[in-house]
Amino acid sequence: MSNLTDLTVAGIRDGFRKGDFSAREVAEAFNAAVAAGKPLNAFLVETPEHALAAADEADRGRASAEFRPLSGVPLGIKDLFCTAGYQTTAASHILEGFVPTYESTITAKLFGAGAGMLGKLNLDQFAMGSSNETSYYGNVISPWRRKDGGNAALAPGGSSGGSSAAVAARMAPGATGTDTGGSIRQPAAFTGISGIKPTYGRCSRWGVVAFASSLDQAGPMARDVRDCAILLEAMSGFDPKDSTSLDLPVPQWEAGLSADLRGKKVGIPKEYRVEGMPPEIEALWQQGIAWARDAGAEIVEVSLPHTRYALPTYYIIAPAEASSNLARYDGVRYGERELPDHANLQEMYAATRAAGFGPEVKRRILIGTYVLSAGFYDAYYTKAQKVRALIARDFEQAFQQCDVLLTPTAPSAAFALGEKSADPLAMYLNDVFTVPASLAGLPAMSVPAGLDAQGLPLGLQIIGKPLDEQGVLNAGLAIEQRAGFNARAEKWW
Amino acid sequence: MSVDATTVRKIASLARIAVSDTEVDAMVPELNNILGWIEQLGEVDTDGVAPLAAVIPNHLRLRDDVVTDGNIRDQILKNAPQAEHGFFAVPKVIE
Numbered sequence: 001m002s003n004l005t006d007l008t009v010a011g012i013r014d015g016f017r018k019g020d021f022s023a024r025e026v027a028e029a030f031n032a033a034v035a036a037g038k039p040l041n042a043f044l045v046e047t048p049e050h051a052l053a054a055a056d057e058a059d060r061g062r063a064s065a066e067f068r069p070l071s072g073v074p075l076g077i078k079d080l081f082c083t084a085g086y087q088t089t090a091a092s093h094i095l096e097g098f099v100p101t102y103e104s105t106i107t108a109k110l111f112g113a114g115a116g117m118l119g120k121l122n123l124d125q126f127a128m129g130s131s132n133e134t135s136y137y138g139n140v141i142s143p144w145r146r147k148d149g150g151n152a153a154l155a156p157g158g159s160s161g162g163s164s165a166a167v168a169a170r171m172a173p174g175a176t177g178t179d180t181g182g183s184i185r186q187p188a189a190f191t192g193i194s195g196i197k198p199t200y201g202r203c204s205r206w207g208v209v210a211f212a213s214s215l216d217q218a219g220p221m222a223r224d225v226r227d228c229a230i231l232l233e234a235m236s237g238f239d240p241k242d243s244t245s246l247d248l249p250v251p252q253w254e255a256g257l258s259a260d261l262r263g264k265k266v267g268i269p270k271e272y273r274v275e276g277m278p279p280e281i282e283a284l285w286q287q288g289i290a291w292a293r294d295a296g297a298e299i300v301e302v303s304l305p306h307t308r309y310a311l312p313t314y315y316i317i318a319p320a321e322a323s324s325n326l327a328r329y330d331g332v333r334y335g336e337r338e339l340p341d342h343a344n345l346q347e348m349y350a351a352t353r354a355a356g357f358g359p360e361v362k363r364r365i366l367i368g369t370y371v372l373s374a375g376f377y378d379a380y381y382t383k384a385q386k387v388r389a390l391i392a393r394d395f396e397q398a399f400q401q402c403d404v405l406l407t408p409t410a411p412s413a414a415f416a417l418g419e420k421s422a423d424p425l426a427m428y429l430n431d432v433f434t435v436p437a438s439l440a441g442l443p444a445m446s447v448p449a450g451l452d453a454q455g456l457p458l459g460l461q462i463i464g465k466p467l468d469e470q471g472v473l474n475a476g477l478a479i480e481q482r483a484g485f486n487a488r489a490e491k492w493w
Numbered sequence: 494m495s496v497d498a499t500t501v502r503k504i505a506s507l508a509r510i511a512v513s514d515t516e517v518d519a520m521v522p523e524l525n526n527i528l529g530w531i532e533q534l535g536e537v538d539t540d541g542v543a544p545l546a547a548v549i550p551n552h553l554r555l556r557d558d559v560v561t562d563g564n565i566r567d568q569i570l571k572n573a574p575q576a577e578h579g580f581f582a583v584p585k586v587i588e
Binding site for chain 1 (some may be wrong): 496500501504505506507508509510511512520523524526527528530531532533534535537539542543544545546547548549551553554556565568569571572573574575581583584585586
């Protein structure tokens, strides 16, 4: 039998149904890959028993021809999703040892659909970062290496860096991610996999450790577009426990997949270029445009004039919301407590938070506290919300001329660990192409489209109209079929 | 607008994060760098623009005013650093 860990989610699902292999064989193969993948530091907690239990249930179900949408499929779960009985830390020290007594809506849906859990995946602390270097539990190392022979450890992207590394290294056929400003799409691009952030409100935020609530959206990361469609269908749906959850039926995205773009207009936003962007990325973008045309689409140039203000807007709104959301970590109800001798309650709060949060989290809490403080609220926060309105309006106007937008996902290929971590601003700039769609709540995905001169993956991003995940997936499929991306990281671990 | 050491200490105190003098010294230029970059938003004409709080039009729902949860005290206390007699315990507070 071919290597089971090479199979996609669809391949596992369909092969299991046909009886080509048992769910237990699949779970055992991925459990072994997870165990062998420790040098990548992608998993914070390994849960082989969970994967096996789900597999055995799937195998029992097969005896009576009972199949659920994800029967036999094991998944990696980003450690931002609360999982009952399994430690959930958001890669922070302050939540070390926190074992939720409840299950997030998304993981409950996935497990209810038959999926098992291989483990909890590493990430940037509280999902704040673009390289996975802010985790309290160490960097995730990308399975990819430059072909210069230097063997520099590369960033898997962030914040969903454990998810991207695990899928790219064939340690999981698919994984959950979350995306606040690009945390699904940028790591997917860095590791040569696909990932989609749906429209804000499609996936319930209930039980997902909060970062910036008006931006946070969960979504799947997997090897190809079809797998993203399958997983997104299982993850989406109305949840009364999330006040911003959309009360809408979940479309059958997998059944609706079509790479035929005839009659569709693909918009090319002229502002999606930054100084110092490698010519390879511009060339790949042009190639993507040619592929879209080949798939039957009409290409139109559009303008999103406020693009350059998206990042500074994001770095007011996201820290502001984070400073409020993270106020809950007080050393009283859960997580770490730091109690110096003779400390009073206020001193305990301050000591707990000083010891429990990493430097990037503290930086963002302080910025958020500052921009929300008396006297500065209007100048920063209200101003940012107004610019956010203009960014959203840019998209609305562009979508009067086109159905989807095509852009590069990130302004560079994966960088080396340590290369940008000393300069917070340089790190923030990596999200320049992903943040605008987040601010507007739009569905957007990254698909692998080629390699740079160093043999590292590059991704193209498709941004769609609100609720048009189908249009995004279909354009993604058209690119995927033409790119024929089949490169994979050579195993060194 | 830029921040000095006194302001950073005040923000840290508002955020209930203890900071050492060394940390404050490191944070002042770092935060100023970020705040200076954010200030480019001042160039954008936002006269007459309403601030955007909800990106996807949605209305807040009301549900029936009935108890749907509860009787899970032990679950709620399970992760507390210090739980005593069915309560969260904190250092003595004297006002």
